[in-house]
Amino acid sequence: MKKNIIDSIRRSECAVSMALDAVGDKWSLLILRDLMFSDKRTYGELQASEERIATNILASRLVTLEANNLIRKKADPADSRRILYFLTEKGIHLVPVVIELMQWMSKFNPEASACTGNTKAYKKDRVGLYKEIIADLKKLHEVKSGKV
Amino acid sequence: MKKNIIDSIRRSECAVSMALDAVGDKWSLLILRDLMFSDKRTYGELQASEERIATNILASRLVTLEANNLIRKKADPADSRRILYFLTEKGIHLVPVVIELMQWMSKFNPEASACTGNTKAYKKDRVGLYKEIIADLKKLHEVKSGKV
DNA sequence: AACTTTACTTGCATTTTGCAAGTGCAAACA
């Protein structure tokens, strides 16, 4: 298998550095964003995202995201060709990171669009919003992926 | 000049994607982490960080971080060989992203060390902590870099 | 004047990313 950042040796014990060893590449957080804030679940749907990830890169990222326990695969019971991807709890808890990235860019570049759905509640209660989204995702992903 | 992710074409208008176009590479957020949470200010100090960034990569990242208005350079008045790097307001406002990455890794990997100093207040008031750190950094960086 | 310190640059090897075409298998269709 090809090596990539996620297979790479740990650069340090620093939590920030370790986090970036896992998701600090060009594509991982965009895949996770789609699983968090859109209803994309299959390889084809993820590949069709606006940013047009190359198919081999998507395949490679899905492997390493699963190896790092951020996502989980499940064959679609209705069509065994299809494989559905779900977030794990560890993946779900990256919601605050993705939201903060989004908020940051929105603050400094008005052209940026909020691709994460409703964020009206954000200014009032940022942490409350995190928790709400995380709770919703836990139901959706942990239940449907058969974990619970 | 070498091209890198930061010079790359915008992948989409999505705020998350645009944020990652700016800081979604292997090193940028680690450089910003050092400027946020350590007193490293010079090229040599940044290069000496635990993760041991290659000198050409560091040079390249500093150029693009400055081009993207995340950092600012200033010659050291006491020694004109030395160049001091400071965060801009835009750079300072990535504090929440870095903290959330750190908190995430700490939650899921107990080996990870908090490289951002005191985070005791975190659990009580996450947003309050952000604001406090941002306010401190504004004084330190915007004043010392001569902006204010 | 010679030496050191500091911030880089340069050349080349390795790794990662990107593109286009192809493969294998299950489902749908004729």
Place this chain on the structure above:
DNA sequence: TGTTTGCACTTGCAAAATGCAAGTAAAGTT
């Protein structure tokens, strides 16, 4: 039942990013 379509990848090769080691230029020190 045989063929075609849809879906999830794989493969081969080109381009770009990263990594390593050595070198350079300018300012400060002795």
